[in-house]
Amino acid sequence: MTIKGKAYIVGAYEHPLRKAPDHSVAQLHAEVAKGAIEDAGLSRDDIDGFFCAGDAPGANAWSLANYLNLNRLRHVDSTDMGGCSYLIHVAHAAEAIAAGKCNVALVTLAGRPSSEGMSGTMVRVRGVNLPDAPFEMPYNPVTVNLYAMAAMRHMHEFGTTSEQLAWVKVAASHHAQHNPHALLRDVVTVEDVLASPMISDPLHRLDSCVVTDGGGAIIIARPEIARTLNRPRVRLLGCGESTKHQAGGRLDLSYTAAAWTGPRAFEEAGVTPADIQYASIYDSFTITVLLQLEDLGFCAKGQGGRFVADGNLISGVGKLPFNTDGGGLCNNHPANRGGMTKILEAVRQLRGEAHPRVQVPGCSLALATGIGGLIGHRHGSATVILERE
Amino acid sequence: MPTFTAERKLFDTALNPGDAPYFDAAAQGRLLVKRCKACGEVHHYPRALCPFCWSSEVEWMDTRGTGTIYTYSVTRRGAGAPYCIAYVTLDEGPVLMTNIVGTDLDAVRIGQRVQVTFQTTEGGTAVPMFTPVTQGSAP
Numbered sequence: 001m002t003i004k005g006k007a008y009i010v011g012a013y014e015h016p017l018r019k020a021p022d023h024s025v026a027q028l029h030a031e032v033a034k035g036a037i038e039d040a041g042l043s044r045d046d047i048d049g050f051f052c053a054g055d056a057p058g059a060n061a062w063s064l065a066n067y068l069n070l071n072r073l074r075h076v077d078s079t080d081m082g083g084c085s086y087l088i089h090v091a092h093a094a095e096a097i098a099a100g101k102c103n104v105a106l107v108t109l110a111g112r113p114s115s116e117g118m119s120g121t122m123v124r125v126r127g128v129n130l131p132d133a134p135f136e137m138p139y140n141p142v143t144v145n146l147y148a149m150a151a152m153r154h155m156h157e158f159g160t161t162s163e164q165l166a167w168v169k170v171a172a173s174h175h176a177q178h179n180p181h182a183l184l185r186d187v188v189t190v191e192d193v194l195a196s197p198m199i200s201d202p203l204h205r206l207d208s209c210v211v212t213d214g215g216g217a218i219i220i221a222r223p224e225i226a227r228t229l230n231r232p233r234v235r236l237l238g239c240g241e242s243t244k245h246q247a248g249g250r251l252d253l254s255y256t257a258a259a260w261t262g263p264r265a266f267e268e269a270g271v272t273p274a275d276i277q278y279a280s281i282y283d284s285f286t287i288t289v290l291l292q293l294e295d296l297g298f299c300a301k302g303q304g305g306r307f308v309a310d311g312n313l314i315s316g317v318g319k320l321p322f323n324t325d326g327g328g329l330c331n332n333h334p335a336n337r338g339g340m341t342k343i344l345e346a347v348r349q350l351r352g353e354a355h356p357r358v359q360v361p362g363c364s365l366a367l368a369t370g371i372g373g374l375i376g377h378r379h380g381s382a383t384v385i386l387e388r389e
Numbered sequence: 390m391p392t393f394t395a396e397r398k399l400f401d402t403a404l405n406p407g408d409a410p411y412f413d414a415a416a417q418g419r420l421l422v423k424r425c426k427a428c429g430e431v432h433h434y435p436r437a438l439c440p441f442c443w444s445s446e447v448e449w450m451d452t453r454g455t456g457t458i459y460t461y462s463v464t465r466r467g468a469g470a471p472y473c474i475a476y477v478t479l480d481e482g483p484v485l486m487t488n489i490v491g492t493d494l495d496a497v498r499i500g501q502r503v504q505v506t507f508q509t510t511e512g513g514t515a516v517p518m519f520t521p522v523t524q525g526s527a528p
Contacts, residue, residue, distance in 0.1 A: 121467025123400060133402040134412075135434035138516040139488045140400065140464065145474045148462035156460070156499045200464040248440035249422075249433040249483025251476055253460060377486070 002238075002268055007094035008226035009234040009386065011040025011219030012347040014340075018183045018332060020213035021115040025057055026067045028110035028215045033068055036217035041229050042104060044068075049075040049102030049220075051093060053085035055111045055335040064108065075102035081243070081380030082372025083282065083337035085109075086218070088382045090343060091239035093220040103222050110215025111335025118336065120144040120208060121199065132246075136377065143336075144208060144285070146376025148200040150253040151287035155202060157254055157302065160290065162202055164305030166193035168286040169206050169329050171313035176326025178355040183210045184330040207286040209328035209338065216340040218347070232351040233389040238269030241382045244375075255295050256288075257381035258369055262296035269385040271365060273297040276385075278349040278360045279320055280342035280368040283327045289313075292369055293320075296383065315358040324349065324358035339370035343384065350388040364388040397469035401512035407437050410449055415515040420505045422483055424450040433483035452481050454505035455522065459484055463494045473497055477519050491520035 013035030015028060023031075029052070037044060050061055050073050057063045060078045075096045081088050086109055093105035120143035125133075154160045170190055176182040188206060196206040226233050240261030266272060273296060281289045290304035298320060299307040312318035325331045325345040328338040346366040348354045354363075365387050373379035404412065414421045423435040427444035438445050461475035473489040475497070489497050491506060503519035510516060 119467070121464065121470070123468070125402075128403075129405065130402075131405060131436065132434055134404050134408050136486050137400045137402045138510055138514075139474050139486055139518075140397075140469055140472055141474060141486065142464065142467060145462045145464045148464075149460045149474065149476065152462055152499065153460040197466070199466050200462045202462075246484070249431070249485065251459065251484040253476075 003094035003098055004237050004268055006098035007220050007236045009218055009347050010221045010226050010229050011036040012344050013039050014216040014344050015214040016181050017214050018212040019114050020112050025110055029064050029108045030068055032215045032217035033106055033108050036219050040219040046104045047106045048072050049096055049105030051077045051089035051107040054080035055109055084339045084370030084372035084380050084382040086339040087370045087384050088241045090384050094236050097222045105220040108217045109340040112213035113336050114211050114213045145200040146374040147285040147287055148203045149376045151202050153253045160305035162194055163190050164309050165207055165286040166190040167308045168289045169193050172323055172327045172329040174314045175324045175358050176330030178357045179326045179331055182326040182331040183212055203285055209284050209333040212332050212334050214334035216344050218343055234347050234350045235387050235389045237387050238265040238385040240264030243380045245378045256291045256375055258292045258295035261381045261383040265383040265385050275365055276367045277363045278366040279322045280346045281322050282338050282370040283329045288371055321360050324354050342368040342370055346386055397472055399510035401510045411435055412514050415507055415517055420452045420454045420517045421449045422452055423447045431482050433485045452479055455480050458499050458501045461497050477503055488518045490518045
């Protein structure tokens with residue numbers, strides 16, 4: 001069975017706030033759920049599938065289903081794969097719809113790490129009974145150094161430079177200047193990135209995504225429902241999901257699990273990287289983008305640095321417009337999870353509703369891909385391919 | 390020229406059942422890995438089942454305590470900074486997460502030969518870290 005053409009993204013909403021000290025996390029989830037269902041032109045009682053992840057209070061669906069007072073649920077999925085969970089939810093919702101388990105699925109993401117004072121240099125205890133923790137936690141693995149080690153290895157193996165990584169941020173900033181909600185709207189240069197404080201070699205502050213409060217939500221529906229709605233139709237063509245880890249000690253940080261999810265998504269969709277007109281690429285750090293571009297086949301392994309240089313990711317300038325909302329690097333990375341905003345901007349592009357200065361003309365085929373967890377030890381990946389019908 | 394700050398407090402986590410021999414050996418200055426008696430493969434971190442063939446016939450094995458830096462990063466912000474996190478490829482094969490200590494952190498390089506040394510967490514657990522054996526690096 002394939003999910004190709006079995007489901008549509010019919011509603012999408014991004015919370016306008018980037019700092020929400022007076023909002024509860026449940027309230028943020030509710031506000032984005034309301035925004036997405038209104039965008040779709042559906043009502044709360046149409047929702048019979050609910051998807052959320054580890055950012056949901058309690059890390060399961062109960063508290064939010066209760067808060068939202070969802071009373072008609074037939075399908076519930078709280079799969080958590082960190083920041084790419086919401087891309088996986090798109091795939092799972094399509095599977096559930098194709099199997100007749102639900103008709104209208106709500107996916108929500110929200111959090112307030114900015115107000116809670118979180119940063120990428122903090123040690124986070126990620127659970128109890130973790131088999132790896134005693135062999136890792138004494139060494140201070142934190143978000144930024146677990147990506148920095150992959151960047152350092154990429155530089156060693158392929159000659160990638162800090163200047164090339166900086167181009168990813170430069171491109172994101174060119175897009176963010178047009179987004180009135182973006183946290184960082186100033187255009188930056190390669191020199192600005194290199195002059196920003198070194199956080200963990202070789203990643204500077206401006207190689208790192210923002211920390212923001214807020215969230216987003218999408219509505220996924222079966223084709224018969226999508227055709228009754230008064231919105232441009234965004235059809236799901238293909239998905240891939242996987243996870244990658246240390247392989248018993250045979251560690252290889254030169255690629256991510258997108259090397260597996262990309263080909264599966266392209267195969268299901270029946271398209272190739274060369275067909276993609278717009279790409280939302282998870283950008284927790286600049287190196288995250290570089291690795292995924294290679295792994296998805298937009299360029300050969302090791303050529304990511306050359307590919308992103310000289311504005312190749314800037315809409316209207318380069319060959320592959322990416323993250324035209326400003327991405328996690330400049331716009332928004334709510335709950336420290338960037339997968340939802342990746343879907344949202346892909347939907348805007350396919351609807352023709354991106355900012356006119358960054359809209360890809362006639363955009364009819366888009367990709368959204370994400371990484372959850374930490375590429376330095378364990379992570380998930382998901383890739384989704386969407387088309388304008 | 391940053392060097393490892395001796396004041397950095399090493400994070401303690403609760404050991405799981407089966408982990409004690411590794412840390413008991415570390416307290417004696419020995420670095421252990423696990424080897425599978427069924428398939429012969431060596432793995433890390435140590436498990437009760439071989440991650441390659443799922444046999445439960447796994448045994449502790451002494452290492453020479455030497456290896457090569459696979460990758461590293463000097464973290465310059467946040468609690469305990471600066472410190473150098475790294476992955477070291479042991480001469481016995483597996484890669485393990487560690488810290489590089491006892492050296493100028495700006496001189497750490499991929500391919501550098503390193504040897505084990507031990508430091509103690511706040512809770513009194515000995516953990517293996519690595520320090521360069523010689524200057525220079527390999528590809």
